[in-house]
Amino acid sequence: MLEVIGAGFPRTGTTSLKAALERLGFGPCHHMFEVMAHPEQVDRWLSVVSGTPVDWDRVFEGYRSSMDWPAGYFWREEAEAYPEAKVILTVRDPHQWYVSFQNLIGRAPGPDTPGGLPPGLDAIVRLQPVLGMIGRSTFGEGWRFGEGVADEEHAVEVFRRHVATVRDSLPADRLLVFDVAEGWGPLCDFLGVEPPADEPFPHLHDAEAMRHNFEQSMAEGRLVSPFDPPSPDVPREPGH
Template sequence: MEKSQTNGRPQREMKVLAMGLPRTGSASLAEALEILGFDGVYHGVKAIDSPEDWKIFDRAADATFPVLPGYTGKSFTQEEWNELYAPYEATTDMASVFGTHLVKAYPDAKVVLTIRDFDKWFKSMDENVLQQLWSPAANFSVNVIEPILGSRAGPASRKMMLGLFQAKNVDEARSKAREAYDRHHREIQECVPADQLLLYRMDVEFPRVNEAAALKAKIAEKVKRDMFSAALTLAPG
């Protein structure tokens, strides 16, 4: 239900938090929630073309994860999360990285926890997220292109992944993957009342939106745009 409007943006009540980790069919779940009639479903793909969203994720990561150098120790409040999520009734994908912090910010929301076999999940996570975020191209973008454009997409994404794995670098993240996987699922189940939690185990694969291909295509498109914009910025007048 739409509660009000602020600055032209609808203000809605958060009803569903999908806390399955990234690479657990979150795009398909987002599509299903939209089909079920939820107004506004946030998935990480939306952030690719939303620079302001990345700035919020960047601040949220520093507020949430002690392992980060910029850790503030001040968890985001519902009001702060509403800077991002006010127009949405449900959120998936990257939201899960913030786990119980987001659950506590929206205590009345229902929680869907999708659990995928660890080996399948980590293979997908490594190939489609970690390797992409710490590739030579990503390093160039984070260190050269994004500072020119004032973008926080790369740094924020890296912060969220290191925070999730409680790691200081990508190699440590890989070594702590199983620990992070178990911790996330345990903490969500301990935090959420049974009558608000829907637990789904992906024991049987089902047709899903091709998240990996769609995400890579969106990222490639954004990198090209960013490089062009950076070239224009640096070009002599």
């Protein structure tokens, strides 16, 4: 049963927040990487485009929190299914988000990826019916998986509209609008827990580290976790 629901777009610090929630005892936290690490979960997610009622307990079986797409797209349904759960909307500068999101979508693997896909990354291909529906609903019917969002102003407006919609849809005591650069304080206050002593807030999976992990996955023929430390020469994206 979910206790914390992430409502933020991908590339808003969702991987950092996943690590933070798990450190605070709200794990496991569902994230896109969970689908990649456990490809059998694709079948659970395909149910959301089947036209039949979704069994959210089955989709999130074994998880206490959720973050990132595909879960984050269904924040409203999850908030209704788990009325006691708190909701966290991760945010960042929308123009910086756009650049990072474009890098993410532009590197999305497809069925024609040269050399094939290592275990785990093929889950993204199998999940395309869900991700395609999410993308078209979010950015417009002309959106195609793997093509990104060419119009920055449109994407930024979509981002801002999403933030406003979430803010307007939930009571203030149930929602935290959170930039991961703020660290442990607002998060722990919201969840009613103590911050870890002498432990920095995790900042993971920035754009360059993501690129590094994807390229390493392709080179080694195995899924490389975004939670693995990046090479020392990989620059970091501030706050993420």
